[in-house]
Amino acid sequence: MAHWLFKSEPSTWSWQQQCDAGDKGTHWNGVRNHGAKLNMMAMKIGDRGFFYHSNEGKEIVGIVAVIKEYYPDHTDASGRFGMVDVKAVEALPHPVTLEVIKTDPALKDMVLVNNSRLSVQPVTEAEWTHILRMGGLKG
DNA sequence: GCCAACGTTGGC
DNA sequence: GCCAACGTTGGC
Numbered sequence: 146m147a148h149w150l151f152k153s154e155p156s157t158w159s160w161q162q163q164c165d166a167g168d169k170g171t172h173w174n175g176v177r178n179h180g181a182k183l184n185m186m187a188m189k190i191g192d193r194g195f196f197y198h199s200n201e202g203k204e205i206v207g208i209v210a211v212i213k214e215y216y217p218d219h220t221d222a223s224g225r226f227g228m229v230d231v232k233a234v235e236a237l238p239h240p241v242t243l244e245v246i247k248t249d250p251a252l253k254d255m256v257l258v259n260n261s262r263l264s265v266q267p268v269t270e271a272e273w274t275h276i277l278r279m280g281g282l283k284g
Numbered sequence: 285g286c287c288a289a290c291g292t293t294g295g296c
Numbered sequence: 297g298c299c300a301a302c303g304t305t306g307g308c
Contacts, residue, residue: 200306262305
């Protein structure tokens with residue numbers, strides 16, 4: 146199972162809103178970047194991803210699951226981009242901040258550190274388990 | 285609010 | 297198909 150990181154500005158779409166959407170989940174629409182698109186196309190149902198708040202907070206606040214694989218984004222007039230559906234799984238008891246991530250040698254190769262503008266990113270198994278423990282889960 | 289980094293657009 | 301110009305993102 147692959148792991149991912151979804152970025153969102155809380156003022157546009159927050160973790161709280163994701164939680165309020167419940168098990169039905171929501172469309173992760175609005176992605177207009179080919180790198181992010183390729184990552185979404187690689188997602189399978191059941192894959193997990195971190196939910197990261199950009200600009201405000203700048204921290205990983207929760208975990209989402211992919212519940213629908215890549216399909217066309219009806220909000221994209223050009224028809225070139227698609228989206229997946231995700232639902233909230235659980236919150237991190239201790240959100241992991243960008244500041245902490247940047248100072249941790251084990252996480253120095255994270256895409257979040259090296260290409261912070263990419264809105265949907267892959268996360269390695271090592272990074273995933275490391276951050277889960279830092280966040281207070283499974284550890 | 286500023287600005288660097290990056291992606292996209294469009295003229296050639 | 298190249299590349300300059302432009303717009304957007306997101307950390308600071």
